[in-house]
Every structure is written in C-alpha cells, then in structure tokens.
Amino acid sequence: MRLKLEDIGEQEVRRPIELPAEQIPGLSVLSEEEACFVAPIRGDLRLRRRDTVIELAGEVTSRVRLRCGRCLVPTDEDLDLRFQVTLSAGAPETSDDLEEETELSGDQLDVWMVEGDEIDLLDPLAEQILMVLPTHVVCSAHCKGLCSGCGADLNKDECQCKGEGFPGPFDALKDLKLD
Ligand SMILES: [Zn+2]
Ligand SMILES: [Zn+2]
DSSP states (O other): OOOOOOOGOOOEEEEEEEEOGGGOOOGGSSTTTTOOOOOEEEEEEEEETTTTEEEEOOOOOEEEEEEEEEOEEEEEEEEEEEEEEEEEEOOOOOOHHHHHHHHSSGGGGGGGOOOEEEEHHHHHHHHOOOHHSSSOOOOOOTTOOOTTOOOOOOTTTTSSSTTSSSSOTTTGGOOOOOO
C-alpha cells in the first residue's frame, strides 16, 4: 500500500483499507500460536503532510484468535485500534547528530523515518497492530483451566487424578462434605 510523498499535501488524503493480515508483511513475524487473524484488517488511514512531516492517523478493526491462557481453547478477541504516528520524510540525521544520544529521547523515538519518495503505509500500520495485540486472553473470566496433574479441561471434564498422589493446596478440602 504505497503512496508517493508528492501525492500527500496539507489536504487530508484518505485511504480505506481491507486486507487479510497475511498480506501485511510486518505481521508475518507472528507465529500461528501467538495470534491468528480471523478477520481482515479493515478501516481507514488518513494522511496529511506539511513539508517533511507527515501525520498518519488510522482506525482499524480486526479479530484475532489466541489460545486461552488457562485452558488453551482457541479464543477470539476483537481488535479496535486508533492511532496516530508522525512520519518524517526529512533527510536522515548525520552520524554526528546521532552520537549526541542524550538528544534522542522522548517523542523523537516515535517518529517513523521515510526513505525515498514513497511511504509503505503497511509498515507503520503493522507496528501499531503489534503494539496493541493481546498477549494473554481468557475464554471467560470463570475459566477453570487445566488440571496441572492430569491435564483435564476442568470446564468440561472431571479431574482424573483424584487421590493419585498429587498433593496440592486443596487436598484438605477433598474430604469436606457440604451435606
Ligand atoms: Zn479458558
Ligand atoms: Zn487432575
């Protein structure tokens, strides 16, 4: 999704987006286990440029499938992302400037450098998506998870390792009868 710098001006340029995640190269760093997109990346990107400074704003949604952190069942989570990044099409800093590391701090690190006369919008977009991607989901707040002894999914199955020598903090409760 390339855009020539000369096509961006002070007047806002709008680019709708609807792409499967596989077509966004920056997202290929994700393994299937980390996240699997089950809906396209869909939304709107807007750009505005003043001299060498380009403001990129975006609103995109998608849906991502991860494994529940407790019971490992595949669990879908909505992504709803709004972002704003500053891109700089200015000449790269000279090496002399880079040595003054104390000056490179704060918001300067958030500036995305554009090389050449084109921007690939998918690169900053991928970075933004990676930043908000959930790393831990639970299928439900009440998920009981897997038994650490027998591996049974305690949401569906009875634990199979009762009394088989896995002393745990709840052992004392086993003999408690409620009636
Ligand atoms: Zn679960
Ligand atoms: Zn068990």
